[in-house]
Amino acid sequence: MLRCGQMMLAQALICRHLGRDWRWNPTEPEESYTRILKMFLDRKDCPYSIQQIAQMGVGEGKSVGMWFGPNTVAQVLRKLVAFDSWSNMAVHVALDNTVVQEDIRKVCCGSRETQCGHASSTQPPSNKSVHETKSDARAESAFTRAWRPVLIFIPLRLGLNEINAVYVKRLKRCFTLRQSLGVIGGKPNHAHYFIGFVGDELIYLDPHTTQPALTTDKWGFLQDEGYHCDHACRMNIHNLDPSIALGYYCHDEADFEAWCKDIQQVIKEQDLSPMFELTEERPSHWPPFDPGQSSMETSFGVLYTTAGVKARDKSVLHVSSKQWNSTSRATGTNDRGSCCTYHNARILTDVYQHRHEGSLHTVASVSLMDKSSRSRIDHENSFINLLVTCW
Structure with a gap:
């Protein structure tokens, strides 16, 4: 997943510095193209190296060597981009399947430091010259309050163990959207970068290719053939793991407004089930927006049910835990339906906390006690688990 995140970010930087219509010419590499590639070399002093990504993942609860999910790699890249004064690009990671336009505008019109609350103390090593650093600083000061290009990540879970067909x-x-950078996801412990589709087959790039690490020669020339491939792979979309992250790049404010309009059209299409929501302002129950805050550090929860329990008429859900003021949503048999439980059932919770995929989860072990029998129902016969996800 680390390599897939690198590929999506590299594509965003290509759009940022060279434009969407740019094409690779191996005989005449452009200066900006070469500079982008050097930022991804497998060296600790390169800003987007795999070493930097792995080290920054520690702040997201991932020790070096642990597998990253789409949300974690998105959060890590958001922090690393905050140190890239040359690109001067914003990164926004959507929370709880909701894209808030107001939050993105704040990120795009703010300075780079607002993206990372600890920029001064956690800045990674830089391989840029003093001249480049001063030049980038002058450029940034001129455009600090102007609209910055933005990379938008939308982490999603489109099912439990497999993608929901809807x-x-x-x-x-x-x-099909013009601003699309594709999707990062794949199969469990086997990530891919998806760039398109044909019928029900997804077209993807596979980073699991062993090759020597790329370096520059003594003249500074970069052997870049390993960054490109002659063919792409295909996989049936129904085999996709449900945990993914969409990527979009908006170059300026007009491009962002056009993207919002296109997304609204997609959401309104009645024959399709929406994967996420697009809102103008933050929901009232959300905490204030903090551009430097990761998904682990926010302070609100969303209540999910993972049970495939059929709801009876007038069923009521009671949660005894006082630790969370949560919004309920079902992710069982009807992904976007109301919470499912039995009529006149009493739910007892036993809460404990653990970390998973860069987010803080609270698992409530739930027992259903029917008034007539008062018998304990086990998991296979309607024992359900409630996941309270603190994004």
Whole structure:
């Protein structure tokens, strides 16, 4: 997943510095192109190296060597981009399947330091010359309050163990937007970078290719053939792991407004089930927006049910835990339905906390006690687990 995150970010930087219409010319590499590639070399002093990504992942609860999920790699890249004064690009990671336009505007119109609350103390090593650093600083001061290009990550979970079929058409539709950078995801412990589709087959790039690490020669020339491939792979969309992250790049404010308009059209298409929401302002129950805050550090929860329990008429859900003021949503048999439980059932919770995929989860072990029998129902016969996710 680290390599897939690198590929999506590299594509965003290509759009940022060279434009979407740029094409690779191996005989005449452009200066900006070469500079972008050097930022991804496998050296600790390169800003987007795999070493930097792994080290920054520690702040997201991932020790070096642990597998990253789409949300974690998005949060890590958001922090690293904050140190890139040359690109002067904003990164926004959507929370709880909701894209808030107001938050993105704040990130795009703010300075780079607002993206990372600890920029001064955690800045990674730089391989730039003093002249380049001063030049970048002058450029940034002139455009600090102007609209910055933005890379938007939308982490999603489109099912429990496999992708829900109702999202297939919507996912393919997202690839057709002009601002799309593709999708990072894949299979468990086997990540891919998806760049398009043909029918029900996704087109992807596979980073699992062993090759020598690329370096510059004594003249500073970069052997870049390993950054490109002659063919792409395909995989059936129904085999996709449900945990993914969409990527979009908006170059300026007009491009962002056009993207919002296109996304609204996609969401309104009645024959498709929406994968996420686009709102103008933050929901009232959310905490104030902090551009430097990761998903682990926010202080609100969303209540999910993972049970495939059929709801009876007039069923009521009671949660005894006082630790969370949560919004309820079902992710069982009806992904976007109301919470499912039994009529006149009493739910007892036993809460404990653990970390998973860069987010803080609270698992409530739930027992259903029917008034007539008062018998304890086990998992296979309607024992359910409630996941309270603190994004």
